[in-house]
Amino acid sequence: MTMNSLGRSRLRLPTVSVAALAAALVLAAPGPAASDGGEGAPDIAQVTTTFPRAVALGDVEHGRELWEFECAACHEMGRGAEDGIGPQLNRVFGRRAAAIADFPYSDSIIRMGRDGLTWTYRTLDAYIENPYALVSGTRMSYPGLEDADDRADLLAFIRLYSDQPADIPEAEPTARRVEVELPPEVLEIRGDREWGEYLASECTTCHQRDGAAAGIPSITHWPEDRFVVAMHAYREGLRPHSTMQNIARRLEDEDIAALAAYFATIDD
Amino acid sequence: MTIKRRTVLAGMAAGSAVLAAPAVMGAGRPKVVVIGGGSGGATAARYLARDSRGALDVTLVEPTRTYYTCYFSNLYLGGFWDLADLGHSYGTLAARHGINVVHDWAIGVDRDAQTVTLAGGDVLPYDRLVISPGIDFVEDSVPGWSVAAQNRMPHAYKAGSQTELLKAQVENMREGGVFAMVAPPNPYRCPPGPYERISMVAHVLTERNPTARILLVDPKENFSKQGLFEEGWARHYPGMIERIGPDFGGDNVSVDPEAMTVDIDGVVEEVDVCNVIPAQQAGRIAHLAGLTNDAGWAPVLPADMRSRMDDKVFVLGDASAQGDMPKSGFSANSQAKVAANTIRHELLDARLFPARYANTCWSLIATDDGVKVGATYEPTDEKIATVEGFISQTGEDAELRRQTFEESIGWYNGIVADMFT
Structure with a gap:
């Protein structure tokens, strides 16, 4: 497998290769791929001694299948991986968003990278779940992977190509995210548009009502669900930006729904 | 489906508000006079007129036909912006929102009769009065300096010709000369303003007159964004x-x-x-109207910016004494929306919403080196109090600083659109 050869080329610890770790992860996960360790790999006891709290993120084999089906048309990973329609994803864990020089990223993700968005298990999980919820103007034309287990499997696979020993398996940036999923009742709050209009006056000091966007993005005419998820992501600290986090932290669920209702239908 | 249903309902709510307006107009429109066409006054007039959809008779009294923002005037000093970029007219407020824009000085307020007298002789009756007159200087706060000396030693703390003068003096200073600033004591307009100005003057001198010196004479122990400015100056x-x-x-x-x-x-x-920025107090009309305290500022109620001296009068922005919010254009803009909502509630029975206050101040230290500080605020019984704040960090990378500067330009365009369009 590609990941084995890649892993051997990037040994960081004398006794544990990424390939071995992958084996450990595969062995720990339920599924049929338990024999994927390869010859000469250290046995599982040795790995768990080095990383006593190792926990599989997901089913790596299933993740590889998802990668081929969901990602590989645009992204490359592994030895010799190059940027294509999307950037190559070797060592994406721990990488600052939009960090590859000369790749034609969207302005939106460039801005968030400067604000501090870094790819961790938590942020990648959110991004793969719904790219637009995390990075509104992203060019990644991908509808999102809804099933949380599927995302865990996919990220378990992608993580094999981010062989920073310090990151594996439980420390940031690869630690499991604390879930910030929105329960259906939050998404279904019907926004009080008049309250939203009043609250919006706090936004329009910076965000222009007519949608003009230079230096500060437009928030006019966003679909309500996208607006709601974005504001919750700021409130939870998932999206970077000190001003937006500050503003969002004092918004209640009803306030966010009200703002979404107003900005979706703003007419100036 | 959910989204579409919401959209339709929202549209219906807006429609009923439009229908309600003519009924009020028929009964004779309540009158609101706004004195001062800056960040507080222009915002208040615009929100009052726009949101009442013609049901209020709004008059904005402002002497100048072109308003020059104080914010970003330092960027003009530094050579990053043109003076014309700072200038804004009141044409759209009159044409689009039906505001009576009167270019005259307010010289008196009769709070018993509820009238404002203008220098030109007009007397304007009001049901509610909003005053947002900005600052005036405290006489003799810097011994030897008076407004009569402002051509020798400009204050440049009200934007326009004073800013032009100071820029010309800096650019024409003799080689190796000394630029001095006498900084103001607290409280004053735009807390980071003097230090951003020092940065901009240093930028100009570094390019044109690198052996020149800058002397900053400051009565305060500490100042806004001090760590960020001092780091930037050293670099x-x-x-x-x-x-x-x-x-x-x-x-x-x-x-x-x-x-x-x-x-x-x-x-x-x-x-x-020598740039002398004297100690400050509320603009003159606030004193003439009897709205100020011993410290020279106009105390207001934290919940809605209503004067503590008169429940028919609201005081916005730099002139007000409200608590923790800095005297800034952003603050005045934020306060104006709270007051406008309260006034529409009292005069038109519009829904009353609780106060939301916020502020962010951006400053430029050098080319593409922008920083910011900000906070959210809430009314308490005693004052407008800080909820939570944030500030740029020392040691941030250049790309983030450039983005913060670009963001500040975005904010500038946003706030002037929120005031004048």
């Missing part, structure tokens, strides 16, 4: 800026505009350009 303008704080006599200063000298605690310095 971009090493050795150029000397700050004399109160521990070395920075709080005991007099000037001689004729001799072009600054006396700092008995030590007389000859200077080539």
Whole structure:
């Protein structure tokens, strides 16, 4: 497998290769791929001694299948991986968003990278779940992977190509995210548009009502669900930006729904 | 489906508000007079007129036909912006929102009769009065300086011709000359303003006159964004800026505009350009209207910016004494929306919403090196109190600083659109 050869080329610890770790992860996960360790790999006891709290993120084999089906048309990973329609994803864990020089990223993700968005298990999980919820103007034309287990499997696979020993398996940036999923009742709050209009006056000091966007993005005419998820992501600290986090932290669920209702239908 | 249903319902709510307006108009429109066309006054007039959809008779009294924002005038000093970029007219407020824009000075308020008298002789009756007159200087706060000396030693703390004058003086200063600033004591308009100005002057001198010196005479122990400015000055303008704080006599200063000298605690310095930013108080009309306290500011209720002296009068922005919010254009804009909602509730029975206050101040230290500080605020019984704040960090990378600067331009365009369009 590609990941084995890649892993051997990037040994960081004398006794544990990424390939071995992958084996450990595969062995720990339920599924049929338990024999994927390869010859000469250290046995599982040795790995768990080095990383006593190792926990599989997901089913790596299933993740590889998802990668081929969901990602590989645009992204490359592994030895010799190059940027294509999307950037190559070797060592994406721990990488600052939009960090590859000369790749034609969207302005939106460039801005968030400067604000501090870094790819961790938590942020990648959110991004793969719904790219637009995390990075509104992203060019990644991908509808999102809804099933949380599927995302865990996919990220378990992608993580094999981010062989920073310090990151594996439980420390940031690869630690499991604390879930910030929105329960259906939050998404279904019907926004009080008049309250939203009043609250919006706090936004329009910076965000222009007519949608003009230079230096500060437009928030006019966003679909309500996208607006709601974005504001919750700021409130939870998932999206970077000190001003937006500050503003969002004092918004209640009803306030966010009200703002979404107003900005979706703003007419100036 | 959910989204579409919401959209339709929202549209219906807006429609009913439009239908309600003509009924009120038929009964004779309540009158609101707004004195001062800056960030507080222009925003208040615009929100009152726009949101009442013609049901209020809104008059905006402002002497100047072109308003120059104080914010970003330092960027003009630094050569990053043109003066024209700072200027805004009131044409759209009149044409689009039906505001009566009167270019005249308000010279008196009769609070019993509820009228405002203008220099031109007009008397404007009001049901509610909003005053947002900005600042005036405290006489003799810097001994030797008076407004009569502002051409020798400009304050440049109200944007326009004073800013032009100071820029010309900086650019034409003799080689190796001394630029001095006498910084103001608290409280004053735009807390980071003097220090952003120091940065911009240093930027100009580094390019045009690199052996020149900058003397910052400051009566305050500490100042806004101090760590960020001092880090930036050391990086971009090493050795150029000397700050004399109160521990070395920075709080005991007099000037001689004729001799072009600054006396700092008995030590007389000859200077080539001197920017005197005096101590400040509420704009004159707030005093004439009897709305100010012993400190010279107009105290207001934290919940809605209503004057503590008169429940028919609201005071916005720099002139008000409200608590923790800095005296800034952003604050005035934020306060104006709270007051406008309250006034529409009282005069038109519009829904009353609780106050939401916020502020962010951006500053430019050098080319593409922008920083910011901000906070959210809420009314308490005693004052407008800080909820939570944030500030740029020292050591941030250049790309983030450039983005913060670009964001500040985005904000500028946003707030002037929120005031004038």
